[in-house]
Amino acid sequence: MEIMEDLKKRIEYFKQKFNNTSDFASREISTKNGTKIAIIYIENIIDKALLSGSVILTLQNIEVSQKQNIYDLAKSQIIAYTKVSEPADEETMLENILNGFCAILFENTEKVLVVECAKWIIRTPAEPPLSAVVEGPREGFVEDFITNITLIRKRLKSKNLKVDQMQIGKESSTQIRILYLKDVADPKIVEKIKHKLNEINIDGIVDSHYITEFLNTSKHSVFKQVGTTEKPDIAAAKIMEGRVVIIVDGSPIVLTLPYILLEDLQSSNDYYTTPARATFLRILRLSAAIVGILLPGLYIALLTHHIKVIPVKLLITISNSIQGIPLPPLLEILFIIFLFEILYEASLRMPRYMGLALSVVGALILGDTAVQAGLVSPPAVLIVAITGVMSYTLPEQSTQISFLRLIFTIIGGFMGIFGIIIGVLFLIGYLVNMDSYGSPYLAPFAPYIKSDLKDGMRRRGYPQMTTRPESIPNINHRRQKSERNND
């Protein structure tokens, strides 16, 4: 490390290292004996009260005797207030400064101290908007990774909870933390995930979603392959199942791996209600998702190719409704799906109060006017509306459900039931073939894993869940003493 003797020159040197950025700041002070000290830092990310009240004041009050060394004395006194360390090299020191540390340069010595003085703007943990629960914890992750680790540690006070650190992004130097239980998570899977993360060579990461695409095992798949959560209770539960949790600084969304499709059928609410109710809700969610994907396609297929299957009374109602509609059924449904997606997209981007108005206008006025104008038929509007609502019973899969709904609508329109059967077969064949870090995507249904069905479609009580899921690779299968032993 090349550190010049003259403090001013050294300050100038570091300023140039930061490309003369305007928020680079330096303070020069003297101890009681008159030893010169310089402090350098980035102005906007520093806790100024801590810097002045603890660091500067302590340094100014130091009185060095002949036997003592200013460097060791400063280190021992500042450590009472905050974290102090000696950087291994210049690069580490610069990195530390960018992470909210201040560097202390001393006269007549090359040694440098870095003191943690960071002050980031941190949001208080609040209930996450997409994972609200009726009963159960309401804390959600925030954008600060340290707070997020704290929230998990609060729930897992285990010496086996390991936090591995990593930094990704040449420009962003984003802090990544990998959390897992050392005596539960499969070391091969942990290593595989770390290897994947190490391979990322990108200029910057501003959110956890950036790295999900690097972690995907099937690169071109439209299906979600990395689990996400914004609640520490869910993250802690997943760690206990043997999964690996990845926290990205700056993102309130935490990633979990391996990921299986069943996870999205489960909601945190399921674990804070009775097993019977949870089972009912899971069946409801799955049925809604299947109907949400297939209903428009089936409607079109029946209306276009297999009209004899529709019950007579329903057929009369439908034919009365579609009389005079200028568009063929397929185009009519596609038109309404298109409108629905536009309304959804617009309502997301509009300011909240306008978005609410837009959804009311969209649902009531636009739909009603289109029907009144004879452009679309009421059954078609009803079917798209029902399936649109149904797709949000699995909010984390809604994008995939919308995509599949569109595909099956087109297939049903062109090829009827035959196309839908072919499509379903292909979809199942495709999904069963997917694998997420050793976990089959459709486990525990395919392959059938009997022990995992305790928390599959049916949720059994906690006393019965004696083992960890087999579908998630782990090295410690037993979770609690068996029910018989508990008794």
Next chain:
Amino acid sequence: MKEITTRQFIIIAIIVMLTSKFVTMPTIIFAGATKDAIFSIILGLCIELLLIFLITFVIQRNQDKNLFQLLKEKFSIVGAYIIFILLFIYIFARLTFSYQELYSFFVKLLYDEFSPLLFAVPAFFVTGYLAYKGARTIGRTFEILFAFIVFGAIIAISSNLEFLSFDTNMPYFENGLSPMLAGFSNGAFYFGNSICLLFFVGKIKITQTKFVSKTMLATGITALVVTLFCFIFYDVFGMSMQYTLFALTEYSQYDPFILELQRLVWLSAIIDITKLFCSTAVFVYCLGQITKPFLQTKTTLLPIIVSLLLVFSIATLLNYDLEIMFDIIRNYASYATLGLMCLIILICLILCIKRRKNEQKFIQ
């Protein structure tokens, strides 16, 4: 490489065994056996169960080699190739018939008119895709669909129970055993489906004890279901059977309740089509496995493409006409299948006995 679980293998065995048995088999057997058709079916199912028993026994005893390696070891490379050629001919004919049956079933049940090309392209693609992805994908897909297939079978059996009279075909064996044997020889082609289970040798992770007995129990129940379905079908239709072509479709049209509504049996028929697709994928998989050693490739992509192109050409040449296939089955294919089944039974016996001798030598 162990690709499928014991449970998946049992489901594959059930689905393969059920192939065509609810669709075209009852009619073709009735044409030969008339009133004694149910006994032809029972005889055929017994032989098929014997075949399954021997195949599962071979699978259990030879978990470290695939079929080709096993045959090469026991019958030399020439013998292995000869057996594979015979298997190729059967599976090829079975696959061609499956596609034709699927197309005809679709046209009959679902559409007034449907272009063969519009049928062939997606059907060949999906079955080819499942076969290319291998036994693991096939096994898992079947696992997901199994509950629906059972549901379809229950509907198919239960929907006409109220019309059972038990005496429509009585008395049995009026003309001795010859009608029964004629019916069996007409439909022997359908009882050879389980030959394709041979291609799962060395691919099953046998973790359960009593692998053979569990497989036999499951396939035995399947045989009972088929017998029950055919018994009800023959009893409800009686001699009018000879005018029907697709058991399940005709079956639904007879029921006055279903005539009015039809949806329940529609659902069952749709499930049956899905089942047909599944077993067709198994036949494609087997064909890929057979052609692999001939084409000397590492993956099954090329063998599957070549096989499917061949099947596509033959099916197109025959214009997806099921009547021509029926003639071929009745006059040639059934006898050939019977011969092949006997050969496979013999091969399985040799494989089991030889293995046993080797084991005894090793112990000594």
